[in-house]
Amino acid sequence: MDTQPYLNRINFQSKPEVSKAALFELQHRHLLHIPFENLDIHYHTPIALDLQKIYRKIVPSKRGGFCYELNGLFNELLQAIGFDTFLISARVHGENGRYSPEFDHMAIVATVEGRSYLVDAGFGKFSLEPLEIVLDAPQTDPAGVFMVDRHEAGYYRVSSQENGNWSPEYIFKLEERQLADFEPRCAFQQSSEDAHFTRKKVISIARPNGRITLNNDTLKIAEGGEVRTVEFEETEFERYLETYFGVVL
Numbered sequence: 001m002d003t004q005p006y007l008n009r010i011n012f013q014s015k016p017e018v019s020k021a022a023l024f025e026l027q028h029r030h031l032l033h034i035p036f037e038n039l040d041i042h043y044h045t046p047i048a049l050d051l052q053k054i055y056r057k058i059v060p061s062k063r064g065g066f067c068y069e070l071n072g073l074f075n076e077l078l079q080a081i082g083f084d085t086f087l088i089s090a091r092v093h094g095e096n097g098r099y100s101p102e103f104d105h106m107a108i109v110a111t112v113e114g115r116s117y118l119v120d121a122g123f124g125k126f127s128l129e130p131l132e133i134v135l136d137a138p139q140t141d142p143a144g145v146f147m148v149d150r151h152e153a154g155y156y157r158v159s160s161q162e163n164g165n166w167s168p169e170y171i172f173k174l175e176e177r178q179l180a181d182f183e184p185r186c187a188f189q190q191s192s193e194d195a196h197f198t199r200k201k202v203i204s205i206a207r208p209n210g211r212i213t214l215n216n217d218t219l220k221i222a223e224g225g226e227v228r229t230v231e232f233e234e235t236e237f238e239r240y241l242e243t244y245f246g247v248v249l
Helices: 003-009 020-033 051-058 067-081 179-191 234-245
Strands: 084-092 105-112 115-119 139-141 144-150 156-162 165-172 202-207 210-215 218-223 226-231
Touching (some): 003 067, 020 105, 051 067, 067 084, 067 179, 202 234
Antiparallel strands (some): 084 165, 139 144, 144 156, 156 165, 202 210
C-alpha cells in the first residue's frame, strides 16, 4: 500500500508513528474526510473485498464505502504504519432488540502502549476516536459517551448514551477474522431485499461539530445540537451529492 496518498486523503500531516495519540488522530481524521456510503449498491457496481480496488475507490477517486471497505482498508493502513491490529466481526443491534448475524459488521482491534482499543471508521454515527476495551467504564468521546461491557456467550457489547440511557450499538468477540470471512455477508448486503443497505441510498460524514447525511430525498445537517432538514425530489440526489460531498458518479 502507498500510505502517503492515503494519509493525504485524511489530511494527516504528522509523521505516522505507533502511539495512542497517532491512533486516535488517524481514526478521527479518517471519519472527518472519508464518508460512509452505500452508493455502489444502488448504481449497480459490485463491491468486492479486494484491497487494491477499495484503495483506488477511496483514495484517488475520493469516494467512501461501507464497513467492509472502510475498516478493511483502514486496518491495512494501520498495519503498514506498524500498529498491532486485527479484524473482528460484530453483530449489530436492531430495532427488534435482536442482534444481526455474525459478520454483519467489521471493526478493528488495535493494541498500543499495552492497551487494547476498539477502532471503527465504518459505522456511520459512532465514536470519533477509538474506545478502550475496558469494562463498565463510561468513555467520553467528541461524539458522545460510550461504554463497553460484557454480554452473553463471551461477547463484548458497546453502547452509546442517549438522554441518560444506554443504547446498545453492537456486540463482538476478540477473535481475529480474515477479510475473506466477510465475503458472504458482503454479498448479502448488496443483493438481498432484507438487507438494510439495499433499501435506500445513503452517504454520511462526520464534521467537527456535527454530521451531514444524504439519502434518496433528504439532506440532514446536524451542527451544534441543531438539525436542519432539506427535502427534495429524488431526481436531484446527484446535485446534492456533488454539492455537499464533492462526489460525481
